[in-house]
Amino acid sequence: MILPDDRPRALLVGGGGGLVGRALLPELARTWQIRSVHRHPVPAEADLGVEWVAADVTRVPDWNPLLRDVDLVITLPWYRAGYDRRFRSLGASLRGVVDAAARAGVRRLVHVSVPDAPTALETRLPYLVEKRAVDRHLAAGGPPHSIVRPTMLFGPRDRLLTVMLRVMHRYRRFPMFGDGAYHVSPLATDDLAEILVREARAEGRRNVTAGGPERFVYRELTDRMFDALGRPPKYVRFSPRGAVRLAHLTEALGSSILYAYEVEWLLSDRLGLPPYAGLDHPLRGVAPFLAAEAARLTSGRRPGRG
Ligand SMILES: NC(=O)c1ccc[n+]([C@@H]2O[C@H](COP(=O)([O-])OP(=O)(O)OC[C@H]3O[C@@H](n4cnc5c(N)ncnc54)[C@H](OP(=O)(O)O)[C@@H]3O)[C@@H](O)[C@H]2O)c1
Numbered sequence: 001m002i003l004p005d006d007r008p009r010a011l012l013v014g015g016g017g018g019l020v021g022r023a024l025l026p027e028l029a030r031t032w033q034i035r036s037v038h039r040h041p042v043p044a045e046a047d048l049g050v051e052w053v054a055a056d057v058t059r060v061p062d063w064n065p066l067l068r069d070v071d072l073v074i075t076l077p078w079y080r081a082g083y084d085r086r087f088r089s090l091g092a093s094l095r096g097v098v099d100a101a102a103r104a105g106v107r108r109l110v111h112v113s114v115p116d117a118p119t120a121l122e123t124r125l126p127y128l129v130e131k132r133a134v135d136r137h138l139a140a141g142g143p144p145h146s147i148v149r150p151t152m153l154f155g156p157r158d159r160l161l162t163v164m165l166r167v168m169h170r171y172r173r174f175p176m177f178g179d180g181a182y183h184v185s186p187l188a189t190d191d192l193a194e195i196l197v198r199e200a201r202a203e204g205r206r207n208v209t210a211g212g213p214e215r216f217v218y219r220e221l222t223d224r225m226f227d228a229l230g231r232p233p234k235y236v237r238f239s240p241r242g243a244v245r246l247a248h249l250t251e252a253l254g255s256s257i258l259y260a261y262e263v264e265w266l267l268s269d270r271l272g273l274p275p276y277a278g279l280d281h282p283l284r285g286v287a288p289f290l291a292a293e294a295a296r297l298t299s300g301r302r303p304g305r306g
Helices: 019-029 043-047 084-104 119-124 126-141 161-171 189-200 218-228 240-252 260-267 287-299
Strands: 009-013 033-038 051-054 070-075 108-112 145-150 174-177 205-210 235-238
Touching (some): 009 019, 019 033, 019 043, 019 189, 070 189, 084 108, 108 189, 119 260, 126 145, 126 205, 145 189, 161 174, 161 287, 174 218, 174 240, 189 205, 218 287, 235 240, 240 260
Parallel strands (some): 009 070, 033 051, 108 145, 174 235
C-alpha cells in the first residue's frame, strides 16, 4: 500500500496488536500517520510504517512527548479479566491520557468502551467500574470526543464466535445458557475500524453504541453456527444460575474461555444493540465469516496472522 506522507498524526494508545487494533491499523493508516503505544511487536505495524513506542500504557511517565504533533488520540486497551489493581492502574493511566490530550489541544479523542451491563456488574465488577470511570472522566473534561461502545465483535482470531465454533466442531455439542432467547447483534471488527475512523472526523461530544446489522435470538445464532459446520445443533442445557456457576468453575480452573461476568452480561439481554448508522455501505453480516471459519476448521487450516 502506498501511503501519502502529508497525513495528520494519530496516537493509538494500546491495542495495535489486539482484535480491534488489527482491523483498525490498515483503515486508520489510509489517512493518518500512526504512533502506537503497546508492549508486543506487531508485524503489520512495520508494514504500514507505524511508529511503535514499546511501552506498557500504565508505565508511561509523561504523555506530552508522545502527544507532540498529534491531532487524534484513540484509546483501545483493556483487560478481559484480572485483579482490581490491574484495572485501577490502567483506568488511572487512561484518565491521565485524557488530561494530557486536553492540555495539548488534541483535536479529537476516540475512546472504545463497552455497552451497558446489569447494575450488579456496573457497580461491583472492577472491569466495568474502572471502564466507566474513564468514560465519565472523558465526558466531563476531555477534548472533543466520541465514546464508542460496540457490542460483541467478530473477526479473525476473535475470542467469541471463533471459539464457539471451535467448541461446536470439537465436541459436537454446545452449552446453552437458560432458554437462549436473549439477543445479540455481532459487529465485524472491520466495520468497527471504519466506525472509529468516521468518529475521528466527527465534531463535538458523542456517545455512540454500535451493533451489527442483524439482531439474533442467541439460540438462532448458535443454530446457524452448527449449520455452518454442517452439523445438527446439539445443546447441553444449563439454567442461568448453573451457567454462571459453570463459568466460575472454569475460571477457577484457570481457563480464559468464558468468564462469569460475560455469561451474566449475555443473559441480561443487553448485547443486541441496534446497528450503527453512518457508514457508506451496509454493515457486514455474520454469515460469510461463519462460513469461512467453519471451512477453515473442517479443513484443519490454521488462522492467518495479522
Ligand atoms: N472484543 C470485543 O468483543 C469487544 C467488545 C466491546 C468492546 N471492546 C473493547 O475494545 C477494546 C479493544 O479490545 P480487543 O478485543 O481488541 O482487546 P485485545 O484483543 O485483548 O487487545 C488488547 C490490546 O491492548 C493492549 N494492552 C493491554 N494492556 C496494555 C497495557 N497496559 N499497555 C499497553 N498496551 C496494552 C495489548 O497490546 P500489547 O499486549 O502489545 O501491549 C492488546 O493489543 C477494549 O477497550 C475492549 O474493552 C471489545
